[in-house]
Amino acid sequence: MMLSPSTGSENLEDDLWHDELATIPPRSRLFHLEPVGVGTPLVESLTSYFIRLADAHSVAPVNLIREVLPLFKDGKFQHVTYKAPTEVFNLSTWALNGTSSRAIELVNSLQTLTARQDLRALTLLPLAGILNTSRDCLFHKYRRWCPFCYEDWRVASKTIYEPLLWSIKHTDVCLKHKKQLQDRCPHCMKATQPLMGYSRPGCCAKCQNWLGIALESHSCDDEVDTSNTLLWSLYVAATLGEAIANASYEPSLFCRKIVVSAISTYIENLSEGNMSRFCRLVDLPDRALREALTDGTPPMLQKLLKICHKLNIGLVDFLTAKSVSTNNLLSFQPAPKKLEEQLKRSIGKRVDKEELQLILEAAVEENPPPLITEVVNRTHYIASTVRNYFPELYESIKNRSGQWVDKPRIERIIAEALEENPPPPLTTVAERTGFCVQTVRKYFSKECHRIIERVNQSRDERIQAALIAAADENPPPALAEVARRLGYSGSSSYIRRVAPDACKIIIEHYNAHRNHLARLRIEHHIAEVKEVIERLSLLGKPFTKYTVKVNLQNPHIIRKKYIQEMLRDVLQ
Structure with missing residues (x-):
């Protein structure tokens, strides 16, 4: 059908032709991948985001690192073409989630490549103002995860990722499941860095097996030991999660001036401006807060969390000083009575010389003579105070307690210990005698040597029996796992020396x-x-x-x- 020049063609030209050029939004080199949980306690960590970004491009992190390193400003990695992240960052990939210069450069590089502006929230950079990074180690060296969260997310078809909270050193349990975080693969029993060359979401970077476990099939062996430990771990995880979430919305709250001002406010309201008394109430040494008040240096994160826990408030409420009121003062719990009794020995206490002299003179006349430490405990003063006021009586008690040794009684205790099976360690035998290990070894060196030999022999026999039993297990455990069962978590070199043949069979x-x-x-x-x-x-x-x-x-x-x-x- 032909369009007439007077109607159709003019309308078509008006509809399709425009003098202005269409605006095309800027394009990014990598996918504009959205991080998980920004502004929430379970915000994703930067290393987890890097792993998910590599997975979205169907490449391994070892390949994606080639796109990122040339953008680093120091120029050190301009010509690096193929290196694992652990090699590039000197086995410290956990620091990429913190406040280091490498973390800043990685954030800037990824923001340039993905055209995102919210990746700073995936690290502790928003909290840098309240952290003492020069003295505090903030992260675990190895990757940690909750296997039950992984499995829940997989079943619900949710994104598999690692929250920043899991990598922080002071958090040990999962907030949702209240279970201990894991750091070793249940398949290969190896620990890995947070970011490695072939890391994948929810999988082991070594054996590539899935790390999730259904909660119904889990035994209770890995639960936290005591309720006090569990409550402390849950408190730390909750208050740190709240701080991480608020740092995205109120970055001005997390600065050094706010920390120092909050500490000063609580000292003024709870201890009438007496810093030493406040430190005693929260069970901290004076030096923990002295630097913060004089130099403006924030206290270590663990000390800050301990103060908040003693005050029964969160970290955000502590910084805003909202909880300094009459109601909170009434609910504030001071240090335990045991600590208050120990504080009575402080040097600042007025010394009652007559009472102190009577206690020391009575101790000199006792038979058998008491130990000097026991006499000091009776006085409720520290040892230096007792020694400074009455040096002659102090030395007399000390010499008498060292000279008077009931050798027949100690010899009988040692003989009974040698007959026990398994034999007790030498420290336990010394406690039974009422003397220190050095004193017992001074008078009964041969018998102490026999006790040590029996303890070592019993330990070696226990190790050999455990290795023989482990060699018959099905599926066979790794030698490192057997060493951890026996209490040698750092290395298996000792059990290799004790039973080399059994270790060889286990390895095979x-x-x-x-x-x-x-x-x-x-x-x-x-x-x-x-x-x-x-x-x-x-x-x-x-x-x-x-x-x-x-x-x-x-x-x-x-x-x-x-x-x-x-x-x-x-x-x-």
Whole structure:
């Protein structure tokens, strides 16, 4: 149909042609991925965001790091092409969630690449004003997680991520499940850094296995030991989560001046301006707050949390000083009575010389003579005060307690200890005698040596029996796990010396078990990929790496080397 020049063509030109150019919004180099939980207590950590960003691009963090490093201002990494994050940041990737210069540069680089402006909230940079970063270690060295949160999120099809709260050193439990946070993979028993070359959301960076566990199938072995520990851990997690959430909305609240002003306000209202008395009430040494009031340096985070806990308020309420009122003063609980009794020994207390002399003279006449520490406890003064006022009586009691040793009684106690099975350690035997270890060893060196030999022999026998039993377990445990059961969490070198043959058998069984699981996993992955290819062929759809990936139950296996080789052969 032809448009007439007088009507249709003019209208068409008016509708489609404009002199102004269309405005195109700026484009980002990487996906504009939204972080999880900004402005909430469970805000995502920066290392978790980096892992999710790499996963969104179907690459490993070791590949994504090549895009980020050239933007660092110091120019140190301009020519770095292929390095793991742990190598780049000297095995300190936990510091990327803090207030270090590397954290600032990583935030700026990721904001440039993703065109986002809220990534600063994924670190402790908003709280930098109240943190004593020069003296306080804020983060755990290894990655930590709640396996029950992972499993809940997976079942509900929610985003798998790691909250910033989990990485902070002073938080040990999950707020939701009230369970201890884990730091070792239940499959390979290894701990990993928060950001590694092949980290994946919710999976171990070493063995790539899923870290989630259903709460119903969990035993109660890993729960927090005591209720007091649980209450303290929950308080720390709750108050830190509240501070992290408020830092996104009220950044001006978290500065050094506010901290110093809040401390001064509470000292003035609760102890009439007496800093020493306030420190005694909150069970802290004077030096913990002296620097804050003189130099303006914030106290360490653990000290600040302890003050807030003693005052029964949160960190945000402490900074705003909203809780300084008559009601809160009435509900404020001072230090325990035991601590108050210890404080009676302070140097500032007026010394009653006559009473002190009577106690010391009576102790000199006692038979058997008491220990000098026991006499000092009777006086309710510190040892230096007693020694300064009555040095002769002090030395006399000290010498008598050292000279008078009931050797037959001590020898009988040692003989009874040698007959016990298992034998008690030497410190326990010394406590039974009423003397210190040095005194017992001075008079009974041979017997003490026999006790030490028996204790070492009993310990070695216990280790050998545990290793033999572990060698027969199915599935076989790792040697590091057996060492942790025996109390050697730092290293397994000692148990290797005690029972080298049993350790060798455990290592062989564990490696064989891991190799068997790896073969089964590879066979399962290959079978799953073959099933997807056959299904696409039956439907008449062309298959590529992308079409195969989106139809896999676990899309991440497409990056496996053996899967890549199989797809390459099929496509050719």
